[in-house]
Amino acid sequence: MIILRTSPTSPYGRKARIAAAVLGLEDQIKVDWADTRASEGSLYEQNPLAKVPTLLLENGESVYDSRVALELLDALAGGGKIIPTGEARISALTKQAMADGITDAAIQAQIETRNHPEEHWNTVWIERQQGKVNRTLKAFNDQPLPTPAQTNGIPDCAQIALACSLGYLDLRANGDWRRENPELICWHDAFVEQVPAYNETLAPEMLEGS
Incomplete structure (x- = not known):
């Protein structure tokens, strides 16, 4: 095992x-x-x-x-399930990298604010990381990924990565991403509905707040 x-x-x-x-x-x-x-x-x-x-x-x-x-x-699982084959592979892997980049930047900003008193925050660094988050969220909002239902019911690596990134922002950034990304909210809601494993893997803090 x-x-x-x-x-x-x-x-x-x-x-x-x-x-x-x-x-x-x-x-x-x-x-x-x-x-x-x-x-x-x-x-x-x-x-x-x-x-x-x-x-x-x-x-x-x-x-x-x-x-x-x-x-x-x-x-x-046999291949070609969550990692597309052919021309679609590079696109999915690129979008997975974009989604992971949201998480990477959000974590870097959180580390800065968590590990230092506010008067010692590197605000330039925090703003740089937040800029990465905001620009990439806008890119996904302007051109939403297909929902799992539109890809034979199985989410690909990019969809999984984006859902987890948004979940992390809900957990650690008070869901601020929802203020200016209405299309992304719709996409996220569809993912949650279509992929039961999303709710099954919620962090304990999110379960306590539900």
Whole structure:
């Protein structure tokens, strides 16, 4: 059995958990929570970056990061399910990178505000990260991705990544993305309705607030 090291709130680990669910691989994968804030422990031995998600294969090999994890899960399911083939592949991978970039920038801004008192915040850095988030959200709002129902009912890697990014912004940024992105709200609502694994992988904080 494959072991998925992740944390309940990781948007990257959530990508792998949703992917496993939509691919019907849940019975082949065991989720093992990792303490990503620990300064030592088994995660450091399994992944020198000590980041999640990390997949532990039966042959002892470790696989990371989330994009590689989705590639592996797709291959285990026969291929061409959440990672398109042919010309559509590059487009999906690019949009997945865009969605992950939203998460990357949001996390960088959060680290700055979480780790320093407000009077010592690097506001230039925060604004730069927020600019990345806002521009990419606008790009997705102006040209929405298809919904899972429009792609044979199975979300691809880009759709999964974007849903997890928006979920992270709901969790850590008070859902501010919803103010100026009405088309993206509609897309997100459709994803939530069409992919049960989205609600099944909500962070505990979101469940407590529901």
